[in-house]
Structures are given as structure tokens and as C-alpha cells.
Amino acid sequence: SQTIHQWPATLVQPVGSPLSLECTVEGTSNPNLYWYRQAAGRGLQLLFYSVGIGQISSEVPQNLSASRPQDRQFILSSKKLLLSDSGFYLCAWSVRNRPTEAFFGQGTRLTVV
Amino acid sequence: GENVGLHLPTLSVQEGDNSIINCAYSNSASDYFIWYKQESGKGPQFIIDIRSNMDKRQGQRVTVLLNKTVKHLSLQIAATQPGDSAVYFCAENIEDTGRRALTFGSGTRLQVQP
Numbered sequence: 001s002q003t004i005h006q007w008p009a010t011l012v013q014p015v016g017s018p019l020s021l022e023c024t025v026e027g028t029s030n031p032n033l034y035w036y037r038q039a040a041g042r043g044l045q046l047l048f049y050s051v052g053i054g055q056i057s058s059e060v061p062q063n064l065s066a067s068r069p070q071d072r073q074f075i076l077s078s079k080k081l082l083l084s085d086s087g088f089y090l091c092a093w094s095v096r097n098r099p100t101e102a103f104f105g106q107g108t109r110l111t112v113v
Numbered sequence: 114g115e116n117v118g119l120h121l122p123t124l125s126v127q128e129g130d131n132s133i134i135n136c137a138y139s140n141s142a143s144d145y146f147i148w149y150k151q152e153s154g155k156g157p158q159f160i161i162d163i164r165s166n167m168d169k170r171q172g173q174r175v176t177v178l179l180n181k182t183v184k185h186l187s188l189q190i191a192a193t194q195p196g197d198s199a200v201y202f203c204a205e206n207i208e209d210t211g212r213r214a215l216t217f218g219s220g221t222r223l224q225v226q227p
Contacts, residue, residue, distance in 0.1 A: 032213050043202060043219040044157070051213055059214070090156050099213050100145045100206050104156025 002027035006091045006105030013112055019064075019078040021108050023091030026072065031093040033074040034102065035066055038088040050074060051096070086112045125224045132190040134221045136203035139184060143205040146179060147215065148188045151200045160188070160201075190223075198225045 006023045013019060025031055032051055036044040046059045048066035056066050063082050067075045074091060088109050092102040126132045138146070144165050149157035163170045163177045163186075170177050176189040186203055200222050204215040 034214055036217075044217040046214050046216070049212075049214040057212075057214075092156070099215065100147045100162045100204075101159045102157075102215060104158070107154075107156050 002093075002103065004091065004093055004103055004105045006108060008108060009106065010109045011111070013081050013110065015083055015112055016080050019076070019081050019085070019110070021076040021089055021091075021110075023074045023076075023105055024072055025093045028072070028093070028095070030071060030096055032096060032099060033068060033072075034090075034092040034094075035074065035076045036090040036092065036104075038090060038107075040088075044090065047076070081112045083112050086110055122220075123222045123224065125226060126193050127226050128193060128195060130193055132188075132193045132197065132223055132225075134188045134190075134201050134203075134223065136186040136188075136218055137184060138186060138203075138205055140205060140207060141181075141184070142207050144208040145206040146177070146186050147204045147206065148175075148177060149202045149204060149217070150197075151202065151220070153199075157202060193223075193225050195225050195227060198223055 003026045034049045035047040037047055038044050047064060049057050050068045053068055053071055063085060064078050088107050090107045091105040094102045145162050147162040148160040150160050151157040161172045161175055161177050163179050168179055174191045178187045190197055200220045202217050202220045204217045206215050
């Protein structure tokens with residue numbers, strides 16, 4: 001069976017510090033991978049998606065970047081965090097030809113102080 | 114901006130009653146519409162999807178209705194249970210843009226009263 005791992009679950013970081021959130025998927029090959037952000041009480045905003053190694057599509061220009069160094073690994077990064085980067089970050093994957101059914105990780109709650 | 118939105122931010126129902134959660138969309142190019150459920154502190158979970166050439170699709174205790182004339186989507190939950198309490202999101206997939214990701218609405222909170 002397929003599983004998705006996302007860590008850490010919670011993170012408190014000072015303004016100006018770097019960020020690295022990691023997500024890995026097991027049990028499937030060549031998945032679509034996604035990073036979403038969810039503000040409190042709001043919907044999901046797509047940040048990045050990837051259809052293959054090294055292929056990253058950015059939805060919204062901002063203080064974040066993403067990388068896919070391996071087929072089932074997706075990393076969300078920032079060189080210098082801003083207060084506005086606080087939120088609930090969700091990694092997800094889907095089968096290549098079935099993007100409607102995305103499987104989400106448990107999320108990382110990031111607080112920038 | 115988002116193409117998918119919701120009529121009601123919070124819906125409160127009695128246990129055992131049926132629930133109806135509504136969603137409006139504006140993009141006629143969407144080929145699939147999807148419903149997700151998000152429990153507190155967790156990631157969203159896929160419930161059901163419907164292709165744009167269909168009007169109705171049923172799952173286990175859930176039914177999704179699509180009215181393309183008025184661009185309206187609804188999720189019906191039969192015999193609502195306390196475990197159904199969550200935030201429900203509608204989402205759309207637009208195939209013709211080459212984009213391989215979903216656009217989510219802002220969510221409706223369903224509260225089930227015992």
C-alpha cells in the first residue's frame with residue numbers, strides 16, 4: 001500500500017531563518033507531487049506541483065521554492081522566512097493519470113516568530 | 114483568484130439527518146469536480162469525484178450532484194453521523210490547461226449535533 005510521510009508535524013522558526021520541509025511517498029512510482037498551504041480557517045492554496053524529477057511548477061511567486069531530487073521525494077524550502085509564511089503546509093501525491101484523487105500527508109504547522 | 118467557492122461557511126445538522134453542502138464554480142473548462150473532507154489537524158481526504166459529463170454519482174452514504182446549467186455542485190450525506198463533522202472542500206480539475214493540480218474552494222464546516 002502507498003503511504004506519504006511529511007515532517008516535522010510542528011515547527012517554530014524565527015523570521016529570517018531558513019526552512020526545509022520534506023515529504024516522501026512509498027509504494028508508488030512516478031507520482032505527481034504537490035505542496036499546498038492552508039491559512040487558518042481557509043482553503044488550500046497550491047504552491048508547487050511536480051510531474052517528475054527536477055520538474056517543478058510554481059503557482060504563486062513567493063518566498064518559497066521546491067525541489068524534487070528523487071522520484072518520491074519533494075522538498076519545500078525557504079532561504080529567509082517571513083512572518084507571512086506561517087501556516088499549515090500539506091504535501092500530497094496522486095497517480096499520474098488520476099489527479100483528482102490526491103493523497104495528503106498529515107501536514108506541518110509552521111509558526112514564524 | 115479561485116474559480117471554486119461555497120455558499121455556506123458553516124452547516125449544523127442533527128445526527129441522523131441528511132446534510133447538503135453546496136459549491137459554486139465559474140470555470141466551464143473543468144473536467145472533474147471533487148469533494149474532500151478534512152478533519153481537525155489532518156490533511157484532506159478524498160470522498161468522491163464526478164466527471165463533468167455526468168449529473169449524479171453515488172458513493173457510500175454520499176451523493177454528488179452536478180448542475181452545469183447554473184454551475185452548481187453539491188454533496189449530500191445521508192444519515193449524518195458525528196464522525197462526519199469536518200470541513201468539506203469542493204475542488205475542480207481543469208484538464209485543458211496542462212496543469213496537473215486541483216483548485217480548491219474555501220470550505221464548509223459541517224457540525225453534527227447529537
